[in-house]
Amino acid sequence: MVFHIVISDASAGRVYKLDHNAPMSTWAYALNYTPLRVAWAGSEAVVVFYVLSGFVLALPFARSRGPSWRVFYPRRLIRLYVPAIASLIFAWITTLIVHRRIISGGSPWLNHHASEPTGPMQILLGSSLMAGWGGLNTSLWSLRWEVMFSLLLPIFLILAAWCSRWDLGKAVVVLLFCAAWPLVGWFYPDLVYISVFSLGVLMAYNLDALSNAASRIPPFAWGIVVTASIVLLTNSWIVAGVDLNNPARRAWIAIASIGAAGLVWVAIGCRAARRLLSHRSIAWLGGISFSLYLTQEPVVVGLAFVSGGRIPLWLEVPLAFVAAVLVGWIFYRLVERPSHRFARAWGSKRRSAAAGLQQSSAPSRTAVPMPGSEAT
Incomplete structure (x- = not known):
């Protein structure tokens, strides 16, 4: 969300397009080309x-058998698609309220929202x-890979469970x-994104080993682990800057994935991190995080068009943040939470139907079992 707020600003648009020629202040340089970039x-x-x-x-599958696939898939797709489609409707409504127009000298990212179609x-x-x-709502590009990963989850689980x-x-x-894929792959470079999920799956299957390793690390x-993870996560800007031809930039996801896995490990194994992430305010934000993800871009874009993309960042960041959190909370109450209830009800219905079918197909007490049926 902060990233979108920043790149909606006219001066930050050059950094987003990797075409920075104007002189930068020391503070701006630090926010771009040091680990401080993690803030946005x-x-x-x-x-x-x-x-x-x-x-x-x-x-759930690594610790036990997990839910049946006939329950998992409908629930998962309902929880992803219903709020996402509602977010598109919400974004369309914002275009009817706030007129979008090309802003001369404005942010390329912001003007993209005015040049692209936004109708039904x-x-x-x-x-x-x-x-x-x-x-x-261009943020949905990242949800596309979440959907594909959910559909392909059995393959990821098989590969993770095979030969530990x-x-x-x-x-x-x-x-x-x-x-390697961004360097040599000519077909769809973004394919690397779906492979990143594999690291999380492997972490789930090695949770005990990760927890044991974490228990041996002094507070x-x-x-040091957090700092190293952030440096790895932001490596492409630190090493390559704006040079698109630098292999370190083109292959940035490989190194950034190590930093991402490190941060997830910190959340699992560090007591101080667990206390912080369990704080009431952080837990509340976590509860509405999916709704916030789905609605923040239309809010940020709408506010930027209202101001012509000229609000100073020191004012735009808190203003857009508060507005986006408020809208995300309302969206959660009205859309996401009801969709969760619907998904759970659907799953319960499918489990009940499966249990009934299993019971009705079970042999009676007087039936003669077929040879080997006990093992089956």
Whole structure:
């Protein structure tokens, strides 16, 4: 969200387009080309989200059998698609309230939302979550890979469960793919994103080992782990700056994924991090985080067009933050939470139907079992 607020500003637009020629202040330089970039590192935050999502979705299956697939898939797709489609409708409503126009000298990212179509057809096309949302809610590009990962989850689980002594080798293969594909792959470079989920899945299957390793780290050393993870996460800006031809930039996801996995490990194993992330305010933000993710871009874009993209960042960041959190909370209450209830009700109905079918097909007490039926 902070990333979108920053790049909606006219002066920050040059950094977003990697075409920075004007002189920078010391503070601006530090926010771009040092680990302080983590404060508004949008693309890097997506990598953390993918590692965390892979961990969370795989954990029930790693610890036990997990839910049946006939229950998992409907519930998962309902929880993803219903709020996402509602967010497209919400974004379209904001375009009717706030006129979008090309702003001379404005942010390229902001003007993109004025040049792309934003009508009902984009709601229809974007509802697939694969493409077609135009300028309504471009944040959905990252949800596309979440949907694909959810559909392909059984394959990820099979590969993670297969030959556990090779788990480190599997992680190395994933990282090598992330590094090599953008350099040599001519077909769809963004394909590397779905492989990042694998690291989270592997972490779920090695949770005990990760917890044991965390228990041996002294409290002061966690600061070093956090710092190293942030440096790895923001490596492409520190090493390559704005040079698009630098291999370190093109292959940035490989190194950033290690930093993302490190931050997830900190959240799992560091007591201070767990206390912080369990704080009431952080937990509340976590509760509405998906709704906030779905609605923040239309809010940020709408406010930027109202002001012509000229609000000073020191004012725009808190103003847009408060507005986006308020809208996210309302969206959660009106859309996301009811969709969760619907998904749970659907899952309960499918489980009840499956249990009834299993009971009705079970042999009676007087039935003669077939040979080997006990083992089956």
